[in-house]
Structures are given as structure tokens and as C-alpha cells.
Amino acid sequence: MEWAFADDRPIYAQIVEQIEMGILSGECPAGSALPSVRALALEAEVNPNTVQRAFLELESLGLVRTHRTSGRTVTEDGELVMAVRRRTAQGRVERFLADMRSLGFDAAQAVSLLAEAAGQQGCSVLGSEPKDVR
Amino acid sequence: MDALLDVRGVTKRFGNTVALEHVDLMLGPGRIVGLLGPNGSGKTTLVKLVVGLLTPTQGSVAVAGMPVGTQTKRLVSYLPDRTCFDNRMKVRDCVGLYADFYEDFDIAKAKEMLAALGIEGRAAFRSLSKGMKEKVQLALVMSRKARLYLLDEPIGGVDPAARDYILETIIRNYFEEGTVVISTHLIADVETVLDDVVFLRDGRVERVSSVDAIRESQGKSVDQVFREVFRCC
Numbered sequence: 001m002e003w004a005f006a007d008d009r010p011i012y013a014q015i016v017e018q019i020e021m022g023i024l025s026g027e028c029p030a031g032s033a034l035p036s037v038r039a040l041a042l043e044a045e046v047n048p049n050t051v052q053r054a055f056l057e058l059e060s061l062g063l064v065r066t067h068r069t070s071g072r073t074v075t076e077d078g079e080l081v082m083a084v085r086r087r088t089a090q091g092r093v094e095r096f097l098a099d100m101r102s103l104g105f106d107a108a109q110a111v112s113l114l115a116e117a118a119g120q121q122g123c124s125v126l127g128s129e130p131k132d133v134r
Numbered sequence: 135m136d137a138l139l140d141v142r143g144v145t146k147r148f149g150n151t152v153a154l155e156h157v158d159l160m161l162g163p164g165r166i167v168g169l170l171g172p173n174g175s176g177k178t179t180l181v182k183l184v185v186g187l188l189t190p191t192q193g194s195v196a197v198a199g200m201p202v203g204t205q206t207k208r209l210v211s212y213l214p215d216r217t218c219f220d221n222r223m224k225v226r227d228c229v230g231l232y233a234d235f236y237e238d239f240d241i242a243k244a245k246e247m248l249a250a251l252g253i254e255g256r257a258a259f260r261s262l263s264k265g266m267k268e269k270v271q272l273a274l275v276m277s278r279k280a281r282l283y284l285l286d287e288p289i290g291g292v293d294p295a296a297r298d299y300i301l302e303t304i305i306r307n308y309f310e311e312g313t314v315v316i317s318t319h320l321i322a323d324v325e326t327v328l329d330d331v332v333f334l335r336d337g338r339v340e341r342v343s344s345v346d347a348i349r350e351s352q353g354k355s356v357d358q359v360f361r362e363v364f365r366c367c
Contacts, residue, residue: 005326007349007354007355007357007358008349008353008354008355009349009350009353010345010346010349010350011326011345011346011349012346038305038306041305042302042305042306044326045298045301045302045305045326045327046305046326046327047166047305047326047327047328047329048305048308049164049165049166049329050326050329050346053346
């Protein structure tokens with residue numbers, strides 16, 4: 001994983017986000033092992049306490065499990081991952097709609113812009129037929 | 135009291151110059167702390183008071199509950215802001231010096247770190263580049279199993295690859311009971327490895343905070359906040 005951190009919020013929160021995205025995208029598959037605190041601290045060049053805090057947060061979200069002897073693994077609870085994926089998607093959609101509003105497009109206009117863009121990518125949207133992609 | 139470092143009401147004057155004024159500071163174990171401030175703000179003076187190279191004009195400094203003295207030197211591993219080895223020494227003499235002086239020195243670890251740098255024991259210390267000298271000293275300092283590590287300007291003008299090596303060495307060797315204090319004015323270089331920051335200004339402690347708290351409350355990096363606080367310095 002490539003690690004890059006923004007200046008405007010705590011680093012542990014950004015580690016949580018990036019691992020969460022890894023889990024949602026399948027880059028970190030269910031049941032796969034996560035690196036140790038120190039290994040990740042070295043890889044991301046951050047404080048080990050920061051990594052520890054991020055792991056605790058991921059544990060409390062249920063996305064990561066700690067085993068007494070074998071380190072940490074990604075949850076195998078597919079429903080939980082699906083729920084987090086849906087929640088993350090909703091957040092992105094809300095942000096998109098807010099952006100569109102500030103550009104002067106209402107929700108219906110935003111949806112039709114979205115449908116148009118998706119149609120160009122060959123996806124079926126709102127009952128429209130998928131375009132033939134060559 | 136489980137304060138690892140306890141600085142109380144410390145003032146340090148050099149003649150008419152006040153280097154530190156009424157400094158109170160407590161640090162617990164298991165933290166990496168940035169001692170930050172512009173040049174001349176008193177960072178090196180504070181570090182030297184904790185090491186015992188200077189004595190306070192007023193106030194007291196204690197490490198692990200003991201006043202600074204012979205006993206606390208066992209607990210404190212210090213990286214000075216300048217080279218502390220004699221130019222006639224070979225690298226293995228430097229290692230030997232540390233092994234003789236400090237019972238918590240892990241000679242195997244030091245040799246391993248020097249080998250990783252590609253430095254041979256028979257090399258003359260003076261033949262090393264400035265950056266390499268700094269790395270050798272850091273390797274020796276971090277090869278001790280101390281309670282308190284005081285690193286005075288560990289990245290004073292070295293190249294970015296050397297900076298990465300230095301941070302990596304600190305992360306790799308840091309352990310739960312130890313606390314590492316990094317004195318620097320190059321905040322952006324060290325910010326991601328810090329738990330807490332202490333801002334010094336004109337010999338006074340301006341602010342003590344966790345890095346997370348600054349980022350959370352201000353929505354900015356410590357480096358940005360520091361630049362704003364010290365804008366006209």
C-alpha cells in the first residue's frame with residue numbers, strides 16, 4: 001500500500017480510512033493477515049502508537065480481528081463489509097450531491113448528468129439500455 | 135508518580151542572558167516527543183539540563199523520580215548536536231567506548247546497524263562524511279536500552295535519504311517503556327513520527343499538545359501551526 005497523509009486531520013484517522021478502503025476494494029481480502037504495528041509503522045514512516053490507535057479503531061468497527069498468537073486479520077464477516085461498503089458509498093453520493101448543488105444543479109439534474117456519464121461508460125442506468133461497447 | 139521526565143520551575147541564565155525561564159514540563163513513558171522551536175529558543179539548553187551537562191539556575195530536573203546526576207545518566211541516551219568522537223578514533227573504538235561506558239549498550243545490535251550502513255570497524259571516524267558520522271552516532275545512541283533518548287537536531291541538514299534512515303532507526307528501536315525526545319526546527323520532517331509536541335519560544339514553553347489534538351482541533355498540520363505561531367521569528 002502507498003501511504004500519503006493529508007495535513008488537515010489526524011494521521012491515525014487516515015490510516016483507518018486507507019485500510020478500510022483496502023478492505024472494501026478487496027486489496028486486503030477477508031481473513032488476510034495485516035502487518036504488525038512496527039512493520040506498518042516502518043512502511044508508512046509513522047509513530048507505532050499511531051498505528052496502534054488506528055488498529056484499535058478498526059477493531060472497534062469490527063473490520064479487523066486480533067488473535068492472541070497470530071496477529072491481526074481482516075474480518076471474514078461479509079455482511080459487515082457490505083454494510084460498511086454501502087455506508088461509504090452513501091457518504092460519497094451525499095458529497096457528490098452537495099458538490100452538484102454548489103455548482104447549481106438540483107438532485108434531478110445531477111442524476112441525469114450521472115446517467116449520461118454512466119451511459120458513456122456502457123452502463124445501464126435508470127432502465128436505459130446499455131450501449132453497445134466496442 | 136510515573137513521570138519519566140519532570141522539569142519544575144527551571145530557569146537557566148548565562149550571565150545576563152536568560153536561556154530558559156520558569157519551564158515546567160512532564161513527559162511520560164512510551165512517547166516520541168518533538169521539542170520544537172526556532173533557533174535560540176532554548177532547545178539545546180533544556181536538553182543539556184536533562185543530560186546533566188548544565189545545571190539550572192533555579193528549579194529542578196528529575197528523570198524517573200531521581201534528580202539529574204550519576205544515576206540518571208544510566209537511564210538517558212543522548213545524541214549531541216555535534217560530533218562527540220575524537221578524530222583519531224576508528225569506528226570500532228567508538229563502539230568500544232559506548233560498550234565500556236554503558237551497561238545497557240547492545241553491542242551486537244550496534245554492529246548490525248553499522249554493517250547495514252556498510253561501515254567497517256577499522257574505518258577511521260574522521261574519514262566518514264558528515265551525514266555518515268551522524269548516522270554512526272545515532273546508531274550508537276539507539277543501541278542502548280535506555281529509558282529516555284534525547285536527540286538534539288538528529289536531522290541537521292542531511293539529505294532526504296538520510297532523514298528516512300534516521301526516522302526508520304528511531305521507529306525500529308523505540309520500545310514501550312522508552313521515550314524519545316527529538317529536538318528540531320525541521321518539523322515537517324519528523325511530524326508523522328511524533329506523539330506529542332512541545333513548542334519552545336524565547337526560553338518558555340509556549341504549548342504542549344499531542345499531534346492528533348492539534349490536527350483535530352485546528353485542521354492543520356503541526357508544521358503549519360508552528361509557522362503561524364512563530365511567523366515573525
